[in-house]
Amino acid sequence: MVIPLSIRAAAELEIRRRRTEELKRINGDSETIRERLGMPQLHPAQIRMLAESRRYNVASCGRRFGKTFLSADVLLDGPRKKGALHGYPVALYAPTYQTMLESWRNLVYLLKPITSQKSEQNKRIDLNTGGCIEFWSLDNPDAGRGRKYATVVIDEAAMIKRLEESWSQNIQPLLLDYQGEAWIVSTPKGDNFFKTLFDYGHAANPARDDQWQSWQIPTWENPHINREDIERMRSSMPRLAFMQEIEAQFVTFAGTFIKAEHLHSGQPPEGMTLYQGVDLAISMKENADYTAIVTVGVDKNTGRVWIVDAERRRVGFRDALDFIQSKAERWRPESIAIEVVQYQAAVVEELLRSTDLPVRQVRPDKDKLTRAQGLITRYENGLVWHAETLPQEFINELLSFGPDCEHDDMVDAAVYGYMMTGDYGKTLFILPKNPETEVMQKRQAMVERGMPGLPDGVMGILEKQPTESEVCGNCTAFNSETKLCEERHVKVRAHDPGCSLFVEAEG
Incomplete structure (x- = not known):
């Protein structure tokens, strides 16, 4: 009408x-x-x-x-x-x-x-x-x-x-x-x-x-979009995220990112290089978020990501410092990633001033769901394993992780720790050339610090051998003023090994 x-x-x-x-x-x-x-x-x-x-x-x-x-x-x-x-x-x-x-x-x-x-x-x-x-x-x-x-x-x-x-x-x-x-x-x-x-x-x-x-x-x-790029995204994105963002389907995420069938547990292998992620929430209030620390490693022989340890506490400023130091002493991590926003910066500054812990600042430029996609994809593919000693509260957080979950502190910390492994967004570590010099020096330094050496299988599975210049600091992603890798959003120290994101100045 x-x-x-x-x-x-x-x-x-x-x-x-x-x-x-x-x-x-x-x-x-x-x-x-x-x-x-x-x-x-x-x-x-x-x-x-x-x-x-x-x-x-x-x-x-x-x-x-x-x-x-x-x-x-x-x-x-x-x-x-x-x-x-x-x-x-x-x-x-x-x-x-x-x-x-x-x-x-x-x-x-x-x-x-x-x-x-x-x-x-x-x-x-x-x-x-x-x-x-x-x-x-x-x-x-x-x-x-x-x-x-x-x-x-x-x-x-x-x-x-x-x-x-x-x-x-x-x-x-x-x-x-x-x-x-x-x-x-x-x-x-x-x-x-x-x-x-x-x-x-x-x-x-x-x-x-x-x-x-x-x-x-x-x-x-859209015929102007490369179909091969879309297929790569299909294999790298969480299934539900791909369905929503690429296929334009209406899906519900809450509580469905990681399912019980995605979880595997066992005895972590010895010799992994370990990394820690810290999600800070400095408050003693009963309804406050927790400060969480999660320890992560990657088994280079199997490609599995291992969650070795996870714990959360409600702590104040000084107790947060003690919590971080005690976990570092227990696991001897290669790097400790701490989110730096607002008051958290004071914790990082104090740790850098008063300790020799390998603290790296992480500045999140994405929402928590986007940051977690890489780890979620590996859960879906059966590539994340848990130490049998992990607390049930960590499992509960994982299974309820989504836009409206009440607590996600340990999941955030796991994501930050995973970002440090070098597996974030790629498959393998890329280590410097000349293993008899640089890698052996690195191994010796780790031994002197009381840390386990690099697994013997690492050198046999590397897909690429970078030139001697391919270390963090010589890549175009490195910001010389902030000392940050702008691709991985982590602090870079002298002589850190390059990664597969490495881009030379000449392009």
């Missing part, structure tokens, strides 16, 4: 139509303008989506599918010619101000040849076609209230915390005047309101609303 426009909207539409016809004679039609702007050609999957579209459109897309270009095309042109190139007011909504800014900057640059004016303060671009684009952040669910639009795009909708409120009480009513259309696009993120909107138009839904259309489009539908 076609709903008639209001008298005012109909009058505005007629004025807009006449103005658009006049501007067409000046600027050319939308295809001419697209060529003038240098807009990229849509790929086949995007073209198919435009052809199948309805009034309300929900696209669950894999990463790098091409959501940005599709959204720009819809806002400017659109399948029903209700874009800004045709004289209409349109809007783009983003989860946060920061993500909205990226879209704003991209379109300001793209549309410069046909922009009549723009407002940095109001984030509005007026085009000489008579149309305009406004940009809003849904940090405020009422953003744009009182406007009227012919087309809206809601970008990364699954990330919007109050999407149901924003859509039902604000955005959908803004489309009434022009019988406007909406495109709600995102990579999925669990069973949230974006999934509810997706179900409205899903072909498998027996109660499907005929005004809605939904698509589930994996990353590989």
